[in-house]
Amino acid sequence: MNHEAPMLENALGLEWLDFNLSNVLMMLIASVIVFIVAVAATRSLERRPKGFQNFMEWLIDFVKGIISSNMDWNVGRLFLPLGLTLFTYIFVSNMLGVVTIFAPHHVLWWKSPTSDPGITLTLAVMVVVLTNYYGVKMRGANEVGKDFMRPLPFLLPFKIIEEFSNTLTLGLRLYGNIYAGEILLGLLAGITSAGILGFLGGVIPMLAWQAFSTFVGFIQAFIFTMLTMVYMSHKVSSDH
């Protein structure tokens, strides 16, 4: 399990710019899959939906449900594309690592992009920044600023800490779940490929763990989207 990451360090001669090429590759793959699937579903839109369109509309209604359980739909409709993209991208990313892990010459190329803390934290930071941005845009900087001192002014430091802790927990929760799943999948894969006995012993736990990882991947994508909308509603709705 001591795989190395295909690093590209100090890119373009800049000392602070490091790339994990595996992450870059997997992010691209996940994005392309999401894009192709979503666009393919729009090819034959009909008023009377069937097949794939039904599934996509179920997905849209699902995310719509997440949003409208947190805020008024008149405000929430703005965040539907964000929620849908987050959900589908994170779900597909999680699944990529469940389907297979590919590490030729002990260099880990194929994995979930979401099993890297940097990536999940990037998404989390983006979400928290967006919530503040939309809060300011919809209610004005004054209101959002005052929210930090509600219900009592001495809560200001805690509220500021909360913003950062929200970011950290949002990102690390996703990362931890997916990374742990991947570690165990990797170990099980090692057992099953070790020999006939190892295969017999490992194949059933492997199947079970893959099923569970699929479930976890779905749940984590759901939680990430849900929490995004919860934070968003804290910022954009005044009645909280």
Add this chain to the structure above:
Amino acid sequence: MQTFTNMLVLGAEGGLNLGDMIVQLVLFIVLLALLKKFAWGPFMNMMKEREDYISNEIDTAEKSREEAQRMQREASEELKKTRQDAQKIIEDARKTATQQEQSIIQSARTEADRMKENAKQEIVQEKEKAIQSLKDQVASMSVMIASKVIEKELSKEDQDHLIQQYISEAGEER
């Protein structure tokens, strides 16, 4: 940088790579924009369109239901009126028929009475006529019989005497 990431060893494959973060951010924003334009937009439009269509259809259905109800009410009123008219016509016809019947019976009865009266009168007349002629015949026959009887037994004087007597008696009786 590597020393910094090694301090924050969060995963076996390395820590926080700024490059990855930038790539992720850019990729996600690009993906969001593309999906919004090419996937979620058309989907939401289609769902909106369907919503509008359904609500239109519901409105139309509501309207035509009301129309149908109105027409049905009209039709049933019409039917009721027609039925009443028919009833009235039948009633009138029955009344007229009864009147005609009465008048026909009346006139028939009058006619019959008249004819009966006529017949009665005629009978009385005939009877009187018959009685008259019978009387006449009886009188002449009795005269003949009497003359035959008297011819044999009476003399001329007695005959005359008797005749005179009868004539006088007849005159008295009359």
